Amino acid sequence: xxxxxxITDLHxxxxxxxxxxxxxxxxxxxxxxxxxxxxxxxxxxxAYTLVGHPKYEITSGTIEIDGTxxxxxxxxxxxxxxxxxxxxxxxxxxxxKVADFLRHAVTNIRNPERKEGEGLIPMREFRKELKERxxxxxxxxxxxxxxxxxxxxxxxxxRMEILQLAMLQPKxxxxxxxxxxxxxxxxxxVSEGLKKLSGPQMGSLIITxxxxxxxxxxxxxxxxxxxxxxVETGNAELAHELHNHGYAAIRERHPAEAAEEQxxxxxxxxxxxxx
Amino acid sequence: xxxxTPVLEAQIGGGDYQFGFHDPTDKYVFQSRKGIDRQIVQQxxxxxxxxxxxxxxxxxxxDIFFQKPMPTWGGDMSGLNFQDIYxxxxxSAGQEKSWDDVxxxxxxxxxxxxxxxxxxxxxxxxxAQYESEVVYGSLQEDLAKQGVLFTDTDSAVRDHxxxxxxxxxxxxxxxxxxxxxxxxxVWSGGSxxxxxxxxxxxxxxxxxxxxxxxxxxxFERTLIIVDEGASVHYVEGCTAPTYSSDSLHSAVVExxxxxxxxxxxxxxxxxxxxxxxxxxKRAKAYGDSLMEWVDGNLGSKLTMKYPAIYLMEPGAxxxxxxxxxxxxxxxxxxxxxMVHCAPHTSSRVISKSISKDGGRASYRGLVKATHDAxxxxxxxxxxxxxxxxxxxSDTYPYIEVNQDNLTIEHEASVSKxxxxxxxxxxxxxxxxxxxxxxxxxxxxxxxVKELPMEYAVEMNRLIELQMEGSVG
Ligand SMILES: Nc1ncnc2c1ncn2[C@@H]1O[C@H](COP(=O)(O)OP(=O)(O)O)[C@@H](O)[C@H]1O
Ligand SMILES: [Mg+2]
Numbered sequence: 096x097x098x099x100x101x102i103t104d105l106h107x108x109x110x111x112x113x114x115x116x117x118x119x120x121x122x123x124x125x126x127x128x129x130x131x132x133x134x135x136x137x138x139x140x141x142a143y144t145l146v147g148h149p150k151y152e153i154t155s156g157t158i159e160i161d162g163t164x165x166x167x168x169x170x171x172x173x174x175x176x177x178x179x180x181x182x183x184x185x186x187x188x189x190x191x192k193v194a195d196f197l198r199h200a201v202t203n204i205r206n207p208e209r210k211e212g213e214g215l216i217p218m219r220e221f222r223k224e225l226k227e228r229x230x231x232x233x234x235x236x237x238x239x240x241x242x243x244x245x246x247x248x249x250x251x252x253x254r255m256e257i258l259q260l261a262m263l264q265p266k267x268x269x270x271x272x273x274x275x276x277x278x279x280x281x282x283x284x285v286s287e288g289l290k291k292l293s294g295p296q297m298g299s300l301i302i303t304x305x306x307x308x309x310x311x312x313x314x315x316x317x318x319x320x321x322x323x324x325x326v327e328t329g330n331a332e333l334a335h336e337l338h339n340h341g342y343a344a345i346r347e348r349h350p351a352e353a354a355e356e357q358x359x360x361x362x363x364x365x366x367x368x369x370x
Numbered sequence: 371x372x373x374x375t376p377v378l379e380a381q382i383g384g385g386d387y388q389f390g391f392h393d394p395t396d397k398y399v400f401q402s403r404k405g406i407d408r409q410i411v412q413q414x415x416x417x418x419x420x421x422x423x424x425x426x427x428x429x430x431x432x433d434i435f436f437q438k439p440m441p442t443w444g445g446d447m448s449g450l451n452f453q454d455i456y457x458x459x460x461x462s463a464g465q466e467k468s469w470d471d472v473x474x475x476x477x478x479x480x481x482x483x484x485x486x487x488x489x490x491x492x493x494x495x496x497x498a499q500y501e502s503e504v505v506y507g508s509l510q511e512d513l514a515k516q517g518v519l520f521t522d523t524d525s526a527v528r529d530h531x532x533x534x535x536x537x538x539x540x541x542x543x544x545x546x547x548x549x550x551x552x553x554x555x556v557w558s559g560g561s562x563x564x565x566x567x568x569x570x571x572x573x574x575x576x577x578x579x580x581x582x583x584x585x586x587x588x589f590e591r592t593l594i595i596v597d598e599g600a601s602v603h604y605v606e607g608c609t610a611p612t613y614s615s616d617s618l619h620s621a622v623v624e625x626x627x628x629x630x631x632x633x634x635x636x637x638x639x640x641x642x643x644x645x646x647x648x649x650x651k652r653a654k655a656y657g658d659s660l661m662e663w664v665d666g667n668l669g670s671k672l673t674m675k676y677p678a679i680y681l682m683e684p685g686a687x688x689x690x691x692x693x694x695x696x697x698x699x700x701x702x703x704x705x706x707x708m709v710h711c712a713p714h715t716s717s718r719v720i721s722k723s724i725s726k727d728g729g730r731a732s733y734r735g736l737v738k739a740t741h742d743a744x745x746x747x748x749x750x751x752x753x754x755x756x757x758x759x760x761x762x763s764d765t766y767p768y769i770e771v772n773q774d775n776l777t778i779e780h781e782a783s784v785s786k787x788x789x790x791x792x793x794x795x796x797x798x799x800x801x802x803x804x805x806x807x808x809x810x811x812x813x814x815x816x817x818v819k820e821l822p823m824e825y826a827v828e829m830n831r832l833i834e835l836q837m838e839g840s841v842g
Contacts, residue, residue: 146797149789170796171805180797186790190812196798199808203799211804242812259798 696729
């Protein structure tokens with residue numbers, strides 16, 4: 096049976112400032128969802144909240160996997176249940192080699208009951224698999240020996256996120272603007288990479304401003320976020336329309352949220368006044 | 371991270387401080403009464419059957435020790451009572467060439483520390499110092515045949531008086547500082563190494579220092595002479611039992627690296643948390659030579675140690691890599707001194723410190739150039755990682771330069787483990803403890819990778835042990 100990630104009426108605050116104001120969404124293994132919306136509408140906030148970023152506080156609502164509430168689980172426990180986020184801004188971990196990091200990660204995710212200090216997956220097996228995945232993504236094998244994200248270009252960082260996705264094979268993959276800041280070649284590589292990984296075992300929620308990623312990974316559902324709410328859900332056609340015409344029509348159809356968006360932006364500007 | 375090293379596993383063990391055990395002392399050959407005065411110093415000299423010049427050297431140093439005030443900088447030494455220390459303790463009759471001849475209690479201790487196994491696998495020679503005297507020594511035969519000397523310093527005074535007399539106390543005079551004076555008065559044990567011209571020793575020579583008695587003072591004295599074009603890597607390790615009262619370790623290490631020679635001196639200091647570790651280390655590097663200090667400070671209550679390199683002639687290079695880990699109740703006041711005494715010399719210092727659970731790590735460094743030392747280069751990088759709000763890190767860089775024509779770069783950074791880094795690793799299935807340990811291991815990686823593999827593994831294991839139980 097396919098697993099279900101169910102988000103119900105989720106309210107989230109950062110530093111006591113409400114950001115998400117009642118988000119509901121169901122993502123099944125095997126489905127592709129697009130999440131769109133103007134800058135600052137709360138897409139990344141949703142992604143961070145789902146993986147358990149401690150700064151993002153759930154003030155009400157639930158996140159469930161197959162009926163089990165995961166609100167209180169830490170990021171490690173959520174990852175071991177099959178959640179994965181390809182970060183919009185992957186951080187650098189100096190001195191930690193990609194291969195060492197991934198071997199630990201793969202061991203923990205495949206053996207969720209593993210305690211610290213227990214053995215890692217056998218080196219040869221791991222190396223072989225890593226090599227195959229890297230070749231599929233057209234990555235230089237040298238990357239395995241480099242320090243995680245240190246000195247990586249924007250495109251290399253995003254590819255590293257996809258490599259991790261490929262190695263960890265999560266049930267639910269959240270991709271936060273994995274295609275932004277890349278040249279068109281890199282967008283193609285990432286899009287094809289994700290397509291290869293998709294299948295009945297993976298549900299994905301793709302946050303994007305671009306068409307390309309969605310051309311390769313056609314969504315069954317497109318959600319539009321405005322001022323911390325999902326204001327519309329449609330099919331692939333909606334994504335296409337938003338891409339071509341922007342969010343004007345959306346704002347027109349949802350005047351209350353549009354007004355709130357304006358208000359937030361105004362506040363943000365006053366907050367920065369005199370800076 | 372994935373290497374199988376049973377020997378080092380045995381040296382390090384698991385869990386908290388593993389070397390806190392102690393042996394019975396009832397079979398000891400000799401133990402001086404507590405405290406220090408002329409009589410004690412004379413007694414030590416007599417026990418060792420020393421030539422008159424060395425006895426004079428000691429007594430002169432004792433006067434200097436009494437005259438010099440305690441340093442007012444560095445760490446808190448108020449708990450240190452010089453009259454409450456045993457200055458000379460002899461546990462066995464003599465130095466043995468076979469582990470089988472070492473008294474059983476002592477041999478067992480070194481077994482537990484994994485020394486005999488390491489010796490078989492990757493060392494060119496070993497000295498084991500237990501309390502005040504070296505109880506075991508070995509050196510590969512072919513090295514001995516090439517004229518390499520590796521002995522305890524006491525034997526060297528007797529067997530190689532000319533060499534010792536020429537250099538002993540020339541790099542670090544007794545008057546250098548209070549603790550150098552103390553060591554000069556009561557020194558015992560330590561290593562003497564001479565590497566003849568052109569001889570390159572491939573595998574490390576290792577010394578292992580162990581304090582066993584409560585309120586013990588260990589004052590080893592090491593002298594290393596690397597002749598022209600020769601090279602050596604010397605490694606020292608140290609542990610002690612955990613007692614409720616304090617012990618003192620105050621060594622003096624003098625090194626000369628002659629033209630074109632190369633010396634690397636690696637320390638993995640893991641004293642128990644009741645040891646004051648107040649050590650003076652200095653090297654003179656001559657033309658086109660390379661001197662490297664690799665200094666890992668993980669244990670002790672207070673460490674004050676600033677390995678120095680005097681760059682004596684053009685082309686000399688000095689490098690210090692320093693790692694300090696200050697945990698609960700620990701203060702690591704460590705650093706480096708680079709003194710450019712000649713033109714066209716260069717130095718580099720990389721220091722990484724980690725503090726956690728209220729520990730304090732300080733970097734104290736000096737870069738100095740004499741007035742004719744033009745066209746010199748010095749590069750100092752200090753990075754500190756603070757793991758929690760109770761812990762502390764300080765940087766005290768001193769620069770004394772009377773020269774325009776030289777380049778000194780100094781960078782310092784202090785960081786905390788970023789929430790974003792923890793989130794990133796945890797979102798890939800690491801527990802919080804694993805994630806922190808991984809970040810710390812990565813932090814020191816640029817230094818650890820400079821070490822031979824066995825020591826790199828040991829360093830990582832020690833850091834992991836220090837991290838255990840601290841997070842989450
Ligand atoms: N860590 C944070 N600290 C403060 N404000 C934040 C933080 N994360 C998000 N926000 C605020 O929440 C709102 C939504 O941001 P975000 O989720 O990043 O939007 P999107 O990803 O849709 O562009 C913005 O007003 C942003 O300033
Ligand atoms: Mg965003």
